[in-house]
Amino acid sequence: MNDDSEDNQAAGLSRWRRRFRVSETRHVVALIGFGAGFVLAAVYGVNWWITAMNTVSTDEARVTASYATISSEVSGKIVKFPAEEGDLVRQGDLLVEIDKDEYQSALEEAEVELKRASAHFQETQLQFQAMTATVSSEISRAEASLEAAGGMLKEKVRMQELAKYVGKSQVEQSEAGVRVADSNLARAEVDLKKAGLDLERAKSLFEKQFIAAKDLDDARTVYDSALATLDRRKGELQQLKADLQLAQVSKLNNFRDDSPLAEVRTLTAKSDVRKADADLRLARARLAEVEAHKARLAAEESMIEKLRLKVQSQKRRLESATLTSPVNGVVVRKTANVGDIAQRGQAVLKIIIRDTLVVRANVRETYVRHIGPGNTVDIYVDAYPNRAFTGKVKLIGDTTDSEFALFKPGGPYARLEQMIPVEISLDGDTNNRELKPGMNASVYIHRSASLGTATNNKKQQAAGKTSQ
Numbered sequence: 001m002n003d004d005s006e007d008n009q010a011a012g013l014s015r016w017r018r019r020f021r022v023s024e025t026r027h028v029v030a031l032i033g034f035g036a037g038f039v040l041a042a043v044y045g046v047n048w049w050i051t052a053m054n055t056v057s058t059d060e061a062r063v064t065a066s067y068a069t070i071s072s073e074v075s076g077k078i079v080k081f082p083a084e085e086g087d088l089v090r091q092g093d094l095l096v097e098i099d100k101d102e103y104q105s106a107l108e109e110a111e112v113e114l115k116r117a118s119a120h121f122q123e124t125q126l127q128f129q130a131m132t133a134t135v136s137s138e139i140s141r142a143e144a145s146l147e148a149a150g151g152m153l154k155e156k157v158r159m160q161e162l163a164k165y166v167g168k169s170q171v172e173q174s175e176a177g178v179r180v181a182d183s184n185l186a187r188a189e190v191d192l193k194k195a196g197l198d199l200e201r202a203k204s205l206f207e208k209q210f211i212a213a214k215d216l217d218d219a220r221t222v223y224d225s226a227l228a229t230l231d232r233r234k235g236e237l238q239q240l241k242a243d244l245q246l247a248q249v250s251k252l253n254n255f256r257d258d259s260p261l262a263e264v265r266t267l268t269a270k271s272d273v274r275k276a277d278a279d280l281r282l283a284r285a286r287l288a289e290v291e292a293h294k295a296r297l298a299a300e301e302s303m304i305e306k307l308r309l310k311v312q313s314q315k316r317r318l319e320s321a322t323l324t325s326p327v328n329g330v331v332v333r334k335t336a337n338v339g340d341i342a343q344r345g346q347a348v349l350k351i352i353i354r355d356t357l358v359v360r361a362n363v364r365e366t367y368v369r370h371i372g373p374g375n376t377v378d379i380y381v382d383a384y385p386n387r388a389f390t391g392k393v394k395l396i397g398d399t400t401d402s403e404f405a406l407f408k409p410g411g412p413y414a415r416l417e418q419m420i421p422v423e424i425s426l427d428g429d430t431n432n433r434e435l436k437p438g439m440n441a442s443v444y445i446h447r448s449a450s451l452g453t454a455t456n457n458k459k460q461q462a463a464g465k466t467s468q
Contacts, residue, residue, distance in 0.1 A: 060361060060362040071347045078336060079097055097321065106314050135283065144228040184236065192226040194226075362401060375392065375446050376445075391424045396421075
């Protein structure tokens with residue numbers, strides 16, 4: 001019995017010792033775990049504090065870029081579409097080609113219409129120039145005839161007066177008239193010769209294209225006028241010679257000229273004046289035809305200008321059937337394929353413009369004073385949580401995001417902390433190709449000590465001015 005009790009006591013002591021050893025091990029492990037957790041928490045806290053003191057961080061950030069939307073300016077069937085999503089394209093590369101047959105035909109038709117209208121315009125212009133020269137010549141001739149008829153009328157009136165009142169001196173006056181007529185005829189012959197030489201010279205210069213057609217017409221008009229004047233002077237001379245002979249016969253027979261005959265001649269001269277005046281009015285009436293022709297010429301010129309604009313428009317349409325890349329970048333979206341009917345204004349693909357990748361973040365307004373353009377930024381994205389991308393502050397917004405919001409959070413006068421948009425440029429295109437537009441990001445903007453110091457100095461100066 002004593003042996004059994006001793007064995008029981010020894011077994012109980014052994015169990016108690018084993019239980020104490022297990023409990024002691026647990027306490028040590030717990031103490032070690034608590035110490036390790038405390039150290040980790042302290043390290044994290046110190047790291048967080050250092051980061052918070054040296055950077056301005058925010059999770060409200062996204063990677064974004066500038067896009068070029070390629071749209072069709074004309075409608076038609078897509079016959080070529082070499083661009084695919086993910087392709088690198090350069091400025092000028094072919095992206096889309098639309099069927100050009102319709103636009104090529106329209107261009108050729110417009111060019112034919114323009115050529116036809118231009119030819120007709122040139123013909124009308126030549127007709128106008130010829131009509132202008134003809135009417136001007138007719139008016140000049142009519143004016144010269146009227147002037148000659150007027151001169152003849154004056155002479156006939158004078159002769160009528162002579163027949164009434166002149167007696168013996170009629171022969172002397174007739175001889176004086178003949179001498180004056182001879183002088184006028186000689187002068188008219190000189191003028192005609194000079195006008196003929198000027199006309200020949202003008203023809204020679206016109207054939208050599210040294211003068212315009214108008215100058216040649218003017219020279220021909222002057223020549224015609226001189227010829228008409230010469231004919232008139234000859235007629236006057238012949239009439240005066242006839243009057244002289246009549247005066248001589250009258251003197252020999254001792255009687256005066258017949259007054260009724262002189263009156264008849266005067267009436268005839270007045271009739272010639274009226275006829276010449278009618279011819280002049282008729283020639284001037286043709287100026288209305290010239291003006292009508294000129295108006296028609298202006299209308300055709302306006303039509304040619306419209307057709308020229310139509311040709312240019314068709315050329316642009318034909319050129320617009322070929323879409324080329326306006327920028328260097330990457331094709332990210334393709335919304336059409338070969339065989340589709342593209343409509344005018346329809347977007348067929350989108351291109352990310354090269355070197356436009358940026359990060360846009362919202363920073364609390366209370367932290368804006370710690371950052372400025374050029375500050376270094378560490379960027380983390382969810383796709384690469386252990387990789388830091390670098391950039392710099394490019395732009396700080398001039399207004400908050402809520403300034404132009406339709407509904408302002410908390411009302412228009414609620415004092416809520418606002419967010420300021422900040423744009424961050426990325427360092428280098430090669431090192432940041434893994435970043436894709438639309439990715440969520442976390443940014444850590446390194447603070448600018450100079451900005452904080454300057455802000456504090458301004459506050460102290462303002463406080464000093466207020467106390468004074």
